[in-house]
Amino acid sequence: MAKLPIALIQTRTPASPAAAFAHVEPLIREAAAGGAKLILTPEATNFLIKDPAGRAVALTAQDRDAVIAGLRALARELGVWLLIGSAIVKSGHQGDDRAANRSLLIDDAGAVVATYDKLHVYDVDLPTGERWRESAAIRPGDRAVVADTPWGRLGLTICYDIRFPHLYRALAKAGAGMISVPAAFTVPTGEAHWETLLRARAIETGCWVLAPAQAGLHEDGRRTWGRSTVVGPWGEVVAKLDHDEPGVLFATLDFDVVTRARNAVPQLTHDREFAGPA
Numbered sequence: 001m002a003k004l005p006i007a008l009i010q011t012r013t014p015a016s017p018a019a020a021f022a023h024v025e026p027l028i029r030e031a032a033a034g035g036a037k038l039i040l041t042p043e044a045t046n047f048l049i050k051d052p053a054g055r056a057v058a059l060t061a062q063d064r065d066a067v068i069a070g071l072r073a074l075a076r077e078l079g080v081w082l083l084i085g086s087a088i089v090k091s092g093h094q095g096d097d098r099a100a101n102r103s104l105l106i107d108d109a110g111a112v113v114a115t116y117d118k119l120h121v122y123d124v125d126l127p128t129g130e131r132w133r134e135s136a137a138i139r140p141g142d143r144a145v146v147a148d149t150p151w152g153r154l155g156l157t158i159c160y161d162i163r164f165p166h167l168y169r170a171l172a173k174a175g176a177g178m179i180s181v182p183a184a185f186t187v188p189t190g191e192a193h194w195e196t197l198l199r200a201r202a203i204e205t206g207c208w209v210l211a212p213a214q215a216g217l218h219e220d221g222r223r224t225w226g227r228s229t230v231v232g233p234w235g236e237v238v239a240k241l242d243h244d245e246p247g248v249l250f251a252t253l254d255f256d257v258v259t260r261a262r263n264a265v266p267q268l269t270h271d272r273e274f275a276g277p278a
């Protein structure tokens, strides 16, 4: 199979959608100019605020969101596939005011070909005193998604999902050769867990793991870990931005490596049913 040149975009997304688009657009152009055919952006590409429940930004529906519309036009203009790691949009569920934290896969004609709503929401109290209640603002999704691309199947996940290995196993078993993990990781958990979790999921699944990240001190005082990373199917870090500044990370995916890793250790075919623990 042909090799796939990709790029991960590392952003420090501002709080307003217009500023968020102005921030990400030149980075995507740089990625396309560098030859990437699939470009991935982080979680919360359309705006990033500390507390989405605080709603400084009015929610829009997916098909009315100006950032999504702008990025669809850009994908078409540049002739690239684009994963909007996530956009925070109206969930579309009646009687639930919360948003969806949604990944959107855009093809090179600008069409939305797959969407995935983040399954696991981040309700966590960190030892540093940081307190997150994502469930107050975000309605979690209820289905896993793999999408077909010209280069094989892509499994879609978001940020905190990385801590739920069974989701990744299900995606690999559904034929994914690459899995996206757009993120806005906190600094304390980024430092302690980010790279290890990404490498573990790659090793367990024999998939390419593609993790574009929010980075640095955002305008509302929130800080994210950055360190966008591409991990190969054997678990090695193939490319990484070792900092928390905005930027573009290039890599070339070879899907023969997926086959080789899975032939070497056919763990995906060795699952067993088991009783208990009692």
Ligand SMILES: O=C(O)CNC(=O)[C@H](CS)NC(=O)CCC(=O)C(=O)O
Pocket (backbone or CB within 6 Å): 043, 044, 047, 048, 049, 050, 052, 088, 122, 132, 134, 159, 160, 163, 184, 185, 186, 189, 190
């Ligand atoms: O709220 C937004 O606008 C964007 N979404 C996020 O920042 C989300 C939910 S608060 N962050 C995480 O999932 C961090 C996970 C993490 O850091 C970990 O697993 O340790």
